[in-house]
Amino acid sequence: MKITWKDSGDKASYDLARFSRVFNLRRPNHFPRAVIDATCAGDVVAGVKLAIQQSCQVAVRSGGHSMFGWSLQNDSLLIDLGNWKEVVVEADSSVAKVTPSTTGEALNNQLQAYGLMFPTGHCPSVGLGGFLLQGGQGWNCRNWGLACEKIIAVEVVTAQGELLLCNNKQNAELYWAARGSGPLFPAIVTRFHLQLLPYPSSGFLSSAYVYPSALYRRAFEWVQSMVPEADEDTEIIMTAFYPDSEHEVCLKLHFVTMKSDATAAENALLKLHQSRPSGALRESVCQKESLTHLYEEQAMANPDSHYYHTDNAFLADTANVTDVLRESILGLPRGKSYAFWYPMYPRSQRAVSDMALSVPSNHYFAIYTISESKNTAAQSSKWVDMTMEKINEHAVGSYVGECELKLPHEWYWKGQNAQRIEEVRQKWDPNSLFCAAHECDSQRA
Numbered sequence: 259m260k261i262t263w264k265d266s267g268d269k270a271s272y273d274l275a276r277f278s279r280v281f282n283l284r285r286p287n288h289f290p291r292a293v294i295d296a297t298c299a300g301d302v303v304a305g306v307k308l309a310i311q312q313s314c315q316v317a318v319r320s321g322g323h324s325m326f327g328w329s330l331q332n333d334s335l336l337i338d339l340g341n342w343k344e345v346v347v348e349a350d351s352s353v354a355k356v357t358p359s360t361t362g363e364a365l366n367n368q369l370q371a372y373g374l375m376f377p378t379g380h381c382p383s384v385g386l387g388g389f390l391l392q393g394g395q396g397w398n399c400r401n402w403g404l405a406c407e408k409i410i411a412v413e414v415v416t417a418q419g420e421l422l423l424c425n426n427k428q429n430a431e432l433y434w435a436a437r438g439s440g441p442l443f444p445a446i447v448t449r450f451h452l453q454l455l456p457y458p459s460s461g462f463l464s465s466a467y468v469y470p471s472a473l474y475r476r477a478f479e480w481v482q483s484m485v486p487e488a489d490e491d492t493e494i495i496m497t498a499f500y501p502d503s504e505h506e507v508c509l510k511l512h513f514v515t516m517k518s519d520a521t522a523a524e525n526a527l528l529k530l531h532q533s534r535p536s537g538a539l540r541e542s543v544c545q546k547e548s549l550t551h552l553y554e555e556q557a558m559a560n561p562d563s564h565y566y567h568t569d570n571a572f573l574a575d576t577a578n579v580t581d582v583l584r585e586s587i588l589g590l591p592r593g594k595s596y597a598f599w600y601p602m603y604p605r606s607q608r609a610v611s612d613m614a615l616s617v618p619s620n621h622y623f624a625i626y627t628i629s630e631s632k633n634t635a636a637q638s639s640k641w642v643d644m645t646m647e648k649i650n651e652h653a654v655g656s657y658v659g660e661c662e663l664k665l666p667h668e669w670y671w672k673g674q675n676a677q678r679i680e681e682v683r684q685k686w687d688p689n690s691l692f693c694a695a696h697e698c699d700s701q702r703a
Contacts, residue, residue, distance in 0.1 A: 259304055259305075260294070261294050261295075262292060262293045276290060276293060279319065281321075281325075282326075282566045283563060283566075284566055284635055286327045288330040290330065290332070290333070291312065291314055291335055294336065294337045295338055295340075296339055299413070299448045299449075302339075303415055303420075303421065306417070306418075306419040308335060310691070312335065314334055315331060315693045316335050316336075316691055316692050317329050317336045318336075318387070318692075319338045320340075320386065320388050321388060321389075322340065322385065323381070323384045323385060323388065325567075328441050328694075331693040337446065339359040339385075339387065341359070343364065344356070344360070345360055345365055345368050349372045352455075353410065353454065354376065354451075354452045355452075356386055357448065358385060358386055358390075358447055360386050361382060362376070362378025362379050362384055362389070363382035363553050365386065366378060367550075373456060374455065374457055375454065375456070375457040375458075376396075376454055376455065377397040378394075380396070380553075380556045381556045381557070381560050382556060386450060388659070389405065390409060391406070391438070391439065391441075392441075392657075393437075393657065393659060395600070398491065398492070398514070399602075400493070400600070400601055400605050400606075401493075401604065401605065402605075403605050404613075404615065404617070406436070406437040406613060408452055408453040408454075409433075409437055409451065410451045410452065411424060411451035412425075412433060412436045412449070414429075414446060415445060416444075416687075417444065417686060417689065421448075430612075431682045431686070432682070432686060433612075434682070435682045436614075437613035437614055438613050438614035438615025438658070439615075440658040440659065440670075441693075442683060442694050442695075444692055445686060445687070446692070458491070458518050460519060460520045461515060461517030461518055461520045461522060461524075462523070463515050463524060463544050463547050464512065465513045465530065465544060466511065466512045466541070467511045467538045467541050468508050468509065468511075468540040469509045469538055470506065473535065474509060475584075477535055478496060478599070480534065485603055485620075488526070489515060489526035491517045492514065492530075493513070493514045494600075495599070496510070496512075496599045497598040498588075498590050499596040500594075507590050527544050528544065531544075559596065560626075561594065561628070564629060565628070565629040565632065566627065567635065568624060568642070569625055569656070569660065570624035570625070570646075570660045571622075571652075571655070571656055572602075572617070572653055572654050572656065573619055573649070574619060574652055579599070582652045583623055583649070585645070586623075586645045589641075590625075591637075593628065593630075595626060595628050595638065596625075596628075597626070599621065599622070599623050601621065606618070606620045607620075614671060614675050615675070616673070618672050624660050625645065627641070656670055657670075658670045658671075662695070667679070667680075
């Protein structure tokens with residue numbers, strides 16, 4: 259087990275271990291006591307026991323895609339799982355057993371050989387660990403549900419250094435918390451057991467329509483009206499962005515249908531196509547699609563070595579969503595930044611009792627500002643904070659995976675879930691061995 263200590267005298271090696279796998283250049287200037295390169299469950303157990311001996315906390319890094327650098331905690335032992343990537347596929351039962359640092363793209367690349375897939379995060383380089391613990395807004399989650407709903411078991415290391423299997427029959431409290439408690443989870447997941455889906459090789463099609471900002475209201479109201487009658491295997495998203503050839507915000511309405519039958523997929527998209535508003539700058543209809551191509555598009559939209567700031571909100575179902583989001587969408591900072599609206603209906607209407615996270619409304623909205631310099635990043639972050647403050651007046655909560663957890667926990671975990679998470683934490687990690695989110699943001703570089 260390789261350990262890189264802060265006080266070892268080798269600053270270059272320490273900084274490499276501390277920062278090399280942190281995706282966002284906008285990161286906290288925090289200094290772990292040491293970074294442990296864990297490549298098996300035994301290393302994780304040893305790391306937890308070392309932290310107990312050292313009387314310090316434990317932080318965990320899976321894929322390094324936490325936009326707020328939650329794995330970087332002062333004076334902690336950082337257990338980095340990045341070099342431990344394992345996928346075991348049990349094709350007969352459509353189950354995969356996967357280590358947390360495995361990326362969504364890597365998992366699905368292996369699963370396609372078996373005719374299977376998993377609704378991972380849209381960005382290909384996102385590790386499964388944080389994505390699943392935070393709920394997992396993956397492919398077609400408005401219909402198929404959050405990705406964490408397809409966790410059937412987790413293997414964990416507890417705050418006492420014990421290896422446990424958790425499912426709905428044993429250690430059920432930890433199983434419940436693993437499905438959505440995010441950085442508040444009071445253990446370290448070493449392996450997820452995932453229920454898989456058939457890969458829709460025949461009926462994987464997409465349609466896209468790009469509209470100018472002048473048609474914002476017409477385009478947005480049309481796509482909202484299509485949600486209730488859209489096919490159950492069709493993902494819907496509206497993205498605001500700046501095309502390279504345009505000097506104003508454009509709106510991309512993207513429909514991706516993932517069905518086993520090609521004719522049914524084509525019919526689902528043609529039904530939407532027939533009622534589309536006129537005036538689109540570009541259209542593509544019923545194009546052959548694949549996860550590989552979609553991952554490539556997401557990688558281009560989310561480039562490495564940039565400064566990111568993000569925030570989100572679930573808008574109240576009673577809100578006039580078109581009016582509430584108009585200023586934020588049309589006022590998007592120029593460049594590579596983007597914002598998107600994602601309908602959560604009909605998943606938002608289904609209650610799931612055995613998971614920590616819930617979907618509180620039909621409308622989800624998120625902003626990603628992407629900057630190439632610290633100065634521009636600071637300006638963009640200020641704009642995001644001001645914009646979301648206004649939007650939150652019409653919101654009922656936020657998704658834990660794309661925000662800084664600045665508000666009371668009841669904002670993110672609904673009903674009695676926030677209290678229950680705290681009770682589970684008190685039981686399984688009474689001495690707060692495991693770090694959670696940052697207490698404050700004053701040290702962000």
